[in-house]
Amino acid sequence: MSERLVVIGGDAAGMSAASQARRLKSPGELEIVAFERGHFSSYSACGIPYWVGGDVGSRDELIARSPEEHRARDIGLRTRTEVTEIDVDRQRVRSRDLESGTEEWTGFDKLVIATGARPLRPPVPGIDAPGVHGVQNLDDGQALIDALSRTEDSGAGGSGAEGRRAVVVGAGYIGVEMAEALLNRGYEVTVLNRSEQPMATLDPDMGRLVHAAMDGLGIRTVNSAAVTKVLTGPDGRVRAVATDDEEYPADVVVLGTGVEPETTLAEEAGLPLGAYGGLLTDLAMRVRGHGNVWAGGDCVEVLDLVSGRMRHVALGTHANKQGQVIGSNVGGDYATFPGMVGTAVSKVCDLEIARTGLREKEAREVGLRFVTVTVESTSRAGYYPGAAPMTVKMLAERRTGRLLGTQIVGREGAAKRVDVAAVALTAKMTVEQMTALDLGYAPPFSPVWDPVLVAARKATAAVRAAG
Amino acid sequence: MSERLVVIGGDAAGMSAASQARRLKSPGELEIVAFERGHFSSYSACGIPYWVGGDVGSRDELIARSPEEHRARDIGLRTRTEVTEIDVDRQRVRSRDLESGTEEWTGFDKLVIATGARPLRPPVPGIDAPGVHGVQNLDDGQALIDALSRTEDSGAGGSGAEGRRAVVVGAGYIGVEMAEALLNRGYEVTVLNRSEQPMATLDPDMGRLVHAAMDGLGIRTVNSAAVTKVLTGPDGRVRAVATDDEEYPADVVVLGTGVEPETTLAEEAGLPLGAYGGLLTDLAMRVRGHGNVWAGGDCVEVLDLVSGRMRHVALGTHANKQGQVIGSNVGGDYATFPGMVGTAVSKVCDLEIARTGLREKEAREVGLRFVTVTVESTSRAGYYPGAAPMTVKMLAERRTGRLLGTQIVGREGAAKRVDVAAVALTAKMTVEQMTALDLGYAPPFSPVWDPVLVAARKATAAVRAAG
Numbered sequence: 001m002s003e004r005l006v007v008i009g010g011d012a013a014g015m016s017a018a019s020q021a022r023r024l025k026s027p028g029e030l031e032i033v034a035f036e037r038g039h040f041s042s043y044s045a046c047g048i049p050y051w052v053g054g055d056v057g058s059r060d061e062l063i064a065r066s067p068e069e070h071r072a073r074d075i076g077l078r079t080r081t082e083v084t085e086i087d088v089d090r091q092r093v094r095s096r097d098l099e100s101g102t103e104e105w106t107g108f109d110k111l112v113i114a115t116g117a118r119p120l121r122p123p124v125p126g127i128d129a130p131g132v133h134g135v136q137n138l139d140d141g142q143a144l145i146d147a148l149s150r151t152e153d154s155g156a157g158g159s160g161a162e163g164r165r166a167v168v169v170g171a172g173y174i175g176v177e178m179a180e181a182l183l184n185r186g187y188e189v190t191v192l193n194r195s196e197q198p199m200a201t202l203d204p205d206m207g208r209l210v211h212a213a214m215d216g217l218g219i220r221t222v223n224s225a226a227v228t229k230v231l232t233g234p235d236g237r238v239r240a241v242a243t244d245d246e247e248y249p250a251d252v253v254v255l256g257t258g259v260e261p262e263t264t265l266a267e268e269a270g271l272p273l274g275a276y277g278g279l280l281t282d283l284a285m286r287v288r289g290h291g292n293v294w295a296g297g298d299c300v301e302v303l304d305l306v307s308g309r310m311r312h313v314a315l316g317t318h319a320n321k322q323g324q325v326i327g328s329n330v331g332g333d334y335a336t337f338p339g340m341v342g343t344a345v346s347k348v349c350d351l352e353i354a355r356t357g358l359r360e361k362e363a364r365e366v367g368l369r370f371v372t373v374t375v376e377s378t379s380r381a382g383y384y385p386g387a388a389p390m391t392v393k394m395l396a397e398r399r400t401g402r403l404l405g406t407q408i409v410g411r412e413g414a415a416k417r418v419d420v421a422a423v424a425l426t427a428k429m430t431v432e433q434m435t436a437l438d439l440g441y442a443p444p445f446s447p448v449w450d451p452v453l454v455a456a457r458k459a460t461a462a463v464r465a466a467g
Numbered sequence: 468m469s470e471r472l473v474v475i476g477g478d479a480a481g482m483s484a485a486s487q488a489r490r491l492k493s494p495g496e497l498e499i500v501a502f503e504r505g506h507f508s509s510y511s512a513c514g515i516p517y518w519v520g521g522d523v524g525s526r527d528e529l530i531a532r533s534p535e536e537h538r539a540r541d542i543g544l545r546t547r548t549e550v551t552e553i554d555v556d557r558q559r560v561r562s563r564d565l566e567s568g569t570e571e572w573t574g575f576d577k578l579v580i581a582t583g584a585r586p587l588r589p590p591v592p593g594i595d596a597p598g599v600h601g602v603q604n605l606d607d608g609q610a611l612i613d614a615l616s617r618t619e620d621s622g623a624g625g626s627g628a629e630g631r632r633a634v635v636v637g638a639g640y641i642g643v644e645m646a647e648a649l650l651n652r653g654y655e656v657t658v659l660n661r662s663e664q665p666m667a668t669l670d671p672d673m674g675r676l677v678h679a680a681m682d683g684l685g686i687r688t689v690n691s692a693a694v695t696k697v698l699t700g701p702d703g704r705v706r707a708v709a710t711d712d713e714e715y716p717a718d719v720v721v722l723g724t725g726v727e728p729e730t731t732l733a734e735e736a737g738l739p740l741g742a743y744g745g746l747l748t749d750l751a752m753r754v755r756g757h758g759n760v761w762a763g764g765d766c767v768e769v770l771d772l773v774s775g776r777m778r779h780v781a782l783g784t785h786a787n788k789q790g791q792v793i794g795s796n797v798g799g800d801y802a803t804f805p806g807m808v809g810t811a812v813s814k815v816c817d818l819e820i821a822r823t824g825l826r827e828k829e830a831r832e833v834g835l836r837f838v839t840v841t842v843e844s845t846s847r848a849g850y851y852p853g854a855a856p857m858t859v860k861m862l863a864e865r866r867t868g869r870l871l872g873t874q875i876v877g878r879e880g881a882a883k884r885v886d887v888a889a890v891a892l893t894a895k896m897t898v899e900q901m902t903a904l905d906l907g908y909a910p911p912f913s914p915v916w917d918p919v920l921v922a923a924r925k926a927t928a929a930v931r932a933a934g
Contacts, residue, residue: 012915044848044850044910044915046848046908046909046910046915047848047850047851047910050850050851050910050911055851055852056850056851056852061850062850173909177909315908316908316915317905317906317908317915317916318905320915320916321902321903324924336903337903338903339903340905341905342905343905343906343907343908344907344909345907345908345909345912346909347909347911347912352912354907356905356907381511381513381514383511383514383517383523383528383529384514384517384522384523385522385523413883415907415909415912416880416883416884416906416907416912416913417883417886418907419884419886419887419904419906419907419917420886420887420890422904422905422906422907423887423890423891423894423896423904423906424890424894426894426900426903426904426905427890427891427893427894427896429890429894433893435788436788436803436804436805436806436893437886437889437890437893438784438785438807438808438809438810438823438889438893439784439810439883439886439889439890440810440811440812440821440823440882440883440885440886440889441513441782441783441784441810441812442513442640442644442811442812442813442814442882443511443513443514443517444517444814445812445814445819445882445883446883448479448511448513448783448784448787449784449787450886457791
């Protein structure tokens, strides 16, 4: 007899789950109904900054699979339809068609919750004024691009962004990527950053390198700047952003202030949430204590394999993996998502930024004692054209020498080098074991000692010296 | 009382060992005497193709540390001095000053053998004719550059290499890199390749991709072409290279035909050699059965951690690591070189080539049963500018699913991706474990599923299907 799978959320985790379940089960075995409150499905939210900045020509390029394509594969995706209630006991969800307002209940045998995350808007006056933009989904991106085009067209001294000012609130991944995008469009960009340095997922010393590089690119970063108010003009549109100390004039404001799990529905349904508000699952991505409910993507907490703690990390790469795992299990196969090590890479123009594992603060919080080392090296053999400087910081546990984390700031070739450390973390290698790693070497690709190995050597010495 | 360390060979392994020993022991504790028969020390032989091709401006840029710099650090390096005999029992080496012809004996308490490798010249008539060049060391590189300059200056139709023909014998790393170098100088380049496809360290299907790309670059590759003769003109200089089938006119010939361990001295001294003629050492790089003799670099065989067999792999990255290990042990500290997994990367113009672990033939030779998968992916998110195609081939053991090898051919961003597989091999991961690896993702650096992960997913399915 046919079962019904209901999926809440039509982006990475939800539709990966649906697609993988469909590969394993025919429509006769498993009916799949997916609800998405937006217009789009399976899109790359991570690509929005590059669409805004002009590197990506159109919205459609960011869509991996359209609703029509999903439907053609026998996945009953209903866009612009919001799920308003999960009734776990009676195995049904209530949904509302956002066009017609019609509500209805849909029963399920199996449920996947992939409701994503919602932006953390600073709770200050004016934050909802026209001209203040989030960049959470494609609709947000389109709204921002439309607003930027209007701004650029209305220039008194001709068209374009010249002389126009953009303020980005937040200096995390989204913040710095949006700063690049707006800079590429010609704006004068100011980034207001609550923390001591940009990229608070790095240690402050590495964040300082990012700050200096952003300065060099012409992006002004103001640290320790808590936004207190968004000021509007007579037309009601944004005019400036205020902190305790200063007002920053703005033609447009972009919020890159992070996200939190969107788990309102789950909470109302009594499902288990963790310390960060994300759903708690087992290794097969089943919601804890619920045999027929799975959850994945930005709405769940994930196990940090290095610290042993649950964390909330909203990244498309986890969402895709988790969706795949859910779909395999829903479809009767077996797969797990064992956790992650906290890898993240980003860039601002030609500056590459990467991290994996724990930074100092995180290591301290879980009671680890550690040594840190920082080395300067280059992306290629020093004599090879284009060799670019690279700074690698490494944390290793005292006594055991186990790798705890790696941060890299550099130019071309810096970011993806962190993958070596990510695999080493997963394998629980010591920094001394890492010194023997057989990494690819040829002058166009690396010095004879790869920068990661140089850091591992120095960390090995530091572990010994610390005793 | 002061001990004396004697080092034979002044390049990567030997001088890394000497430098590391010096860091640990003062001149009062340890005298260091190093013999080098060439003019130079601690240079990057791997950089020679880029010097010949013009990417590197001068020979001096390839020298990491000159003889004078070594001497300034209390390392008594004697260049142009060849060791002619090792007397293990009486703990002394005989050397000859190549300028004066003077011979002498030098006693040692500890000995490091780092005699490197010698090129394998095809034993055919004319192979030693003027115009046929090896590229083993800096002197070779200089001779080639001088010859190329003379050839280019003597052009009938003006200066430059236009219309000049270069034949490269061998299509391994050195061969393809020299092909690029000569192409960059303006030569018409033909590569004569004994094997079925270029890059015999790859499987033939991946080698075919390299062949096609080289074609596209304007480099002609002739496979299954065994050189039978080098033909000379009336002036005695090279005129053409002959195979069984054809004659290939050549103004210059470069040999990229591989190397073998240079262990004549060691063999005469009765030291243990392996199946490939390389010295056999323990994990601390001590020559087996000899407490005070170490060996490292291109003259030793190394443990292949994937196959469990000894192999000969002449790579600067191993030589540097082994030298470091030797120096630590000689200096009274402790370190080991546990082995390698067979990683190698290279490029031909914008084509990047990488491999690690075992290729099909190697896996079969050691009795492994395996599945192979090949996937096409891109270096960046498909919608991001500059996303370049990449082919990843993966071998996994049947039943266990253990990763056995990975080969990658692509453009920018392809080569160093192999490092992820190199670390996974070292950690003996299965391809299923690899599917969960937390690799860096952002649109400018990777699709949301990194190409290596796509291959691991497909390999996981193949392992299951093979049963």
